[in-house]
Amino acid sequence: MRTTDGSTATARVLRTPRVAAVAGMISAVLLGVAVLLVRLAVPEHSEDAADWIRNTSQRGFLHTALMLLPFAGIFFLWFMGAVRDFVGAAEDRFFSTLFLGSGLLFVAMLFVLAATTGSLLAVTDASPSASAGERVLWQYGRHLVLELLTSYATRMAAVFVVSTTTIGHRLGIFPRWLVWLGYLVALVLLFAVGGEGHVELVFPLWMLAVSCHVFVITLRRHRSGGRPGPTGADAA
Numbered sequence: 001m002r003t004t005d006g007s008t009a010t011a012r013v014l015r016t017p018r019v020a021a022v023a024g025m026i027s028a029v030l031l032g033v034a035v036l037l038v039r040l041a042v043p044e045h046s047e048d049a050a051d052w053i054r055n056t057s058q059r060g061f062l063h064t065a066l067m068l069l070p071f072a073g074i075f076f077l078w079f080m081g082a083v084r085d086f087v088g089a090a091e092d093r094f095f096s097t098l099f100l101g102s103g104l105l106f107v108a109m110l111f112v113l114a115a116t117t118g119s120l121l122a123v124t125d126a127s128p129s130a131s132a133g134e135r136v137l138w139q140y141g142r143h144l145v146l147e148l149l150t151s152y153a154t155r156m157a158a159v160f161v162v163s164t165t166t167i168g169h170r171l172g173i174f175p176r177w178l179v180w181l182g183y184l185v186a187l188v189l190l191f192a193v194g195g196e197g198h199v200e201l202v203f204p205l206w207m208l209a210v211s212c213h214v215f216v217i218t219l220r221r222h223r224s225g226g227r228p229g230p231t232g233a234d235a236a
Contacts, residue, residue, distance in 0.1 A: 021211040021212070021214040021215035021218065022211070022215070023075045023076075023078040023079040023211075024075075024079040024207050024208070024210060024211030024214070025208060025211045025212070025215075026075045027072050027073075027075035027076040027078075027079055027204075027207060028204040028205070028207035028208040028211060029204070029208070030068045030069075030071055030072035030075065031068075031069075031072040031076070031110075031203070031204045031207070032201055032204035032205070032208075033065075033068055034064075034065040034068040034069050034072055035065075035149070035198070035200050035201060035204065036198060036201065037061040037062065037064055037065040037068075038061075038062065038065050038113075038117065038145065038149060039149075039198050039200070040058070040061055041058040041059070041061035041062045041065070042058075042062075042142055042145055042146060059121060062117055062120075062121055063121065065114075065117065066114055066117055066118055066121075069110055069111070069113065069114040070111070070114065072110065073107045073110045073111060076103070076106070076107055076110075077103075077107060079207075079211070080099070080100070080103045083164070084096065084099070084100070095163045095166050095167050095170075096163075096167070098159055098160075098162070098163035099160065099163040099164055099167065101159075102156045102157075102159035102160040102163060103156075103160050105156045106153055106156040106157050106160055109148060109152050109153035109156060110153060112148060113145065113148045113149060113153060116141065116144050116145055116148060117145055119141065120138070120141035120142070120144075120145060123137045123138070123141065149200060150200065153200075154189045154199075154200050154203065155189065155190060157189050157200075157203045158185075158186045158187075158189035158190045159186075161182050161183075161185050161186040161189065161203070161206060162182070162183070162186045164182065164210070165178075165179055165182030165183060165186070168182075168210075173214075173217075174210075174213070175213070178209065178210065178213055181206065181209060182206060182210075185202050185203065185205075185206040188202050189202065189203060
């Protein structure tokens with residue numbers, strides 16, 4: 001954007017990271033709640049299928065998760081675009097490709113997960129009692145939902161964390177504790193998911209930490225009147 005005095009361009013640079021931070025916070029909260037609801041609703045063990053089909057509260061959890069996932073994906077895309085715009089010409093092509101590709105694939109996995117969960121609800125809501133055929137369909141849907149969440153979406157999230165952390169570290173916009181946290185979260189998402197527990201929640205927690213850091217640093221720069229942009233001084 002060209003301006004005569006540069007004030008508009010400066011205001012744009014100041015706004016971008018704050019928008020990214022707010023979008024990241026909203027996406028982190030929505031995603032964390034949705035993942036938690038899916039984990040609470042879908043049982044880990046296949047022998048619980050008949051009880052789940054008759055449990056209306058667990059189906060209610062999934063209905064709520066279905067309403068939250070699209071908005072979590074939308075705010076996540078906004079967060080990605082704002083962060084990439086803030087990095088600007090300083091971005092590394094290799095890591096920016098990983099950042100963009102893994103982020104888009106993660107959102108795609110979220111929407112596939114939502115569609116699969118909706119289909120599972122449609123099938124199991126067909127009858128108040130669990131027939132043999134309904135249990136078979138439920139077992140397939142249960143396995144597919146958990147695989148999408150724990151094996152695919154979380155792996156794409158791990159790549160996104162690695163690329164974002166590396167970009168932030170190289171540009172000096174992430175402090176050391178956030179860099180180590182990012183790599184630790186990536187390792188957890190790559191190797192520790194798939195079992196019992198709610199390990200996937202470390203990703204929205206990492207997003208919340210990054211968004212809060214960007215928001216605080218940007219607000220501090222704005223109040224001090226300093227020029228925004230990635231500098232090594234912020235990593236201290």
